[in-house]
Amino acid sequence: MHSDFDLVVIGGGSGGLAGAFRAAEHGARVALLEPGPLGGTCVNAGCVPKKAMWLAAEVAGKLGFAARLGFPAQDCALDWPTFIAHRQRYIANIHASYQQRLEKAGIALLPLRGRLTGPDTVECEDGVRLQARRLLLATGGQPVRPDMPGAELAATSDDFFHWTAAPARVALVGGGYIAVELAGVLQALGSAVEVFVRGQRLVDSFDAQLTAQLAEDYRQAGIRIHFGCSVEALEQAGSGLRVIAPGADEAPFDEVLLATGRRPDTGTLGLEAAGVKTDKRGHIVVDERHDTNVDGIHAVGDVTADLPLTPVAIAAARRLMDRLYGNRDRPLDADNIATVVFSHPPMGKVGLTEAAARDKHGDAVHVLTAGFRPMLHALVDSPQRSLFKLVCVGAERRVVGIHLLGEAADEILQGFAVALKRGITLDDLHDTVAIHPTSAEEVVLMR
Numbered sequence: 001m002h003s004d005f006d007l008v009v010i011g012g013g014s015g016g017l018a019g020a021f022r023a024a025e026h027g028a029r030v031a032l033l034e035p036g037p038l039g040g041t042c043v044n045a046g047c048v049p050k051k052a053m054w055l056a057a058e059v060a061g062k063l064g065f066a067a068r069l070g071f072p073a074q075d076c077a078l079d080w081p082t083f084i085a086h087r088q089r090y091i092a093n094i095h096a097s098y099q100q101r102l103e104k105a106g107i108a109l110l111p112l113r114g115r116l117t118g119p120d121t122v123e124c125e126d127g128v129r130l131q132a133r134r135l136l137l138a139t140g141g142q143p144v145r146p147d148m149p150g151a152e153l154a155a156t157s158d159d160f161f162h163w164t165a166a167p168a169r170v171a172l173v174g175g176g177y178i179a180v181e182l183a184g185v186l187q188a189l190g191s192a193v194e195v196f197v198r199g200q201r202l203v204d205s206f207d208a209q210l211t212a213q214l215a216e217d218y219r220q221a222g223i224r225i226h227f228g229c230s231v232e233a234l235e236q237a238g239s240g241l242r243v244i245a246p247g248a249d250e251a252p253f254d255e256v257l258l259a260t261g262r263r264p265d266t267g268t269l270g271l272e273a274a275g276v277k278t279d280k281r282g283h284i285v286v287d288e289r290h291d292t293n294v295d296g297i298h299a300v301g302d303v304t305a306d307l308p309l310t311p312v313a314i315a316a317a318r319r320l321m322d323r324l325y326g327n328r329d330r331p332l333d334a335d336n337i338a339t340v341v342f343s344h345p346p347m348g349k350v351g352l353t354e355a356a357a358r359d360k361h362g363d364a365v366h367v368l369t370a371g372f373r374p375m376l377h378a379l380v381d382s383p384q385r386s387l388f389k390l391v392c393v394g395a396e397r398r399v400v401g402i403h404l405l406g407e408a409a410d411e412i413l414q415g416f417a418v419a420l421k422r423g424i425t426l427d428d429l430h431d432t433v434a435i436h437p438t439s440a441e442e443v444v445l446m447r
């Protein structure tokens with residue numbers, strides 16, 4: 001039994017690494033267990049490779065405009081292996097940087113899976129046991145396959161990052177973040193894309209007006225979206241897969257990608273041995289300070305029911321370690337977390353949607369919208385329009401929701417999220433001199 005550590009962290013993704021680094025900064029002796037590549041989902045099969053593919057798709061879109069603007073026409077097809085080499089080099093640099101930082105911080109990295117054997121002990125897969133006053137569980141999540149015949153034949157987002165070419169014809173099942181993002185990427189990179197959405201909307205945590213406009217943008221781009229359509233089964237058809245669903249064609253797809261949510265990865269974590277409670281969806285139950293029901297055991301990130309976003313896992317882990325080792329207690333404020341879907345164009349939100357604001361504040365809600373064509377799209381006469389929306393409340397018109405769909409929405413939103421969190425009013429926006437000509441200026445000019 002090794003008991004030289006104050007903290008053992010299980011999982012070296014966004015939350016686990018952030019927690020390990022912050023605890024070590026405060027002087028704790030830390031061991032980190034991670035059997036896979038450092039950085040977890042975000043770095044290896046999530047945010048980072050996804051954003052790289054999104055950037056490739058954005059470049060493809062701009063190349064499509066080039067000839068219309070007077071640049072000589074050129075072949076726009078992406079050579080995936082070349083691009084993937086750039087993407088993976090970028091990721092390898094992140095791995096190397098984490099490795100160096102761990103060494104510098106004196107954190108012991110054990111490239112092993114861990115399992116709880118009691119409230120303060122972890123058994124590594126090589127049989128070595130570690131004991132520590134505190135344990136941080138940060139094992140993240142895994143894609144869920146719906147319970148239907150043939151589900152095992154389909155790909156998930158994990159598989160997508162091993163693809164080396166755009167499939168000629170691809171179906172996505174799901175209408176959330178991943179389905180919308182990968183549909184946009186694949187369409188821009190040359191696939192014929194169909195999306196099967198069980199409900200009536202894309203990403204239903206976002207404002208309904210913006211998601212309707214995004215669905216229209218996708219249709220204009222050539223993506224076929226089947227709303228209210230539950231896939232019943234998948235069948236092998238030659239080298240492809242046939243989708244069995246109302247309204248689906250007989251013709252098989254070259255690939256079917258399931259994007260139907262993710263589940264917490266606790267299956268082999270030994271939670272029962274330590275008596276750690278989970279909820280009915282399998283998430284580890286934590287309080288607002290990320291303590292579990294067992295003294296000394298904490299959890300952050302996608303393994304909990306927190307919003308499954310990298311910055312949320314990081315913020316929770318840092319605050320936890322500041323409290324445990326740095327004498328600074330500031331629980332994570334789960335309200336007003338800004339988030340972006342990397343669609344084409346991107347769509348971001350912070351605060352309440354119009355519907356949520358009306359539920360909470362009734363008639364005191366005041367909504368402003370601006371629909372416009374960004375200059376590049378006007379120059380090439382592309383139909384894509386931006387749609388920005390402000391949700392305000394009360395006589396002072398306090399801004400409680402900002403919703404942006406359009407070019408650069410992903411980059412514009414962060415600064416306005418700070419302002420919303422600080423409690424700005426519509427007058428504060430109007431008092432701010434615009435930056436012209438930009439899309440961002442529409443936020444301060446909306447009347």
Ligand SMILES: Cc1cc2nc3c(=O)[nH]c(=O)nc-3n(C[C@H](O)[C@H](O)[C@H](O)COP(=O)(O)OP(=O)(O)OC[C@H]3O[C@@H](n4cnc5c(N)ncnc54)[C@H](O)[C@@H]3O)c2cc1C
Nearest residue numbers: 011013014015040041042046114139140301302308309310
């Ligand atoms: C396709 C996709 C795109 C995404 N895009 C974005 C985005 O653009 N922006 C954003 O904010 N979020 C995005 N996310 C979500 C984001 O990736 C997650 O919220 C984030 O990675 C969660 O961090 P985590 O530390 O909780 O878990 P993870 O990053 O999943 O890390 C968990 C780690 O624990 C390890 N582990 C599991 N079991 C054990 C064990 N028993 N012992 C030791 N180690 C173990 C795993 O190997 C893994 O490395 C995306 C997710 C996906 C799937």
Ligand SMILES: NC(=O)c1ccc[n+]([C@@H]2O[C@H](COP(=O)([O-])OP(=O)(O)OC[C@H]3O[C@@H](n4cnc5c(N)ncnc54)[C@H](O)[C@@H]3O)[C@@H](O)[C@H]2O)c1
Nearest residue numbers: 146174175176177178179198259260261262308340341342
């Ligand atoms: N840009 C980002 O920040 C980003 C990008 C990707 C993922 N993520 C995070 O990862 C999480 C997981 O992404 P996701 O897209 O897998 O999940 P999601 O929760 O966003 O969407 C899941 C979708 O699958 C549908 N669905 C569920 N079960 C189904 C079934 N049996 N048949 C048909 N449809 C079904 C749901 O109705 C929903 O539309 C997200 O919630 C998000 O927090 C974030």
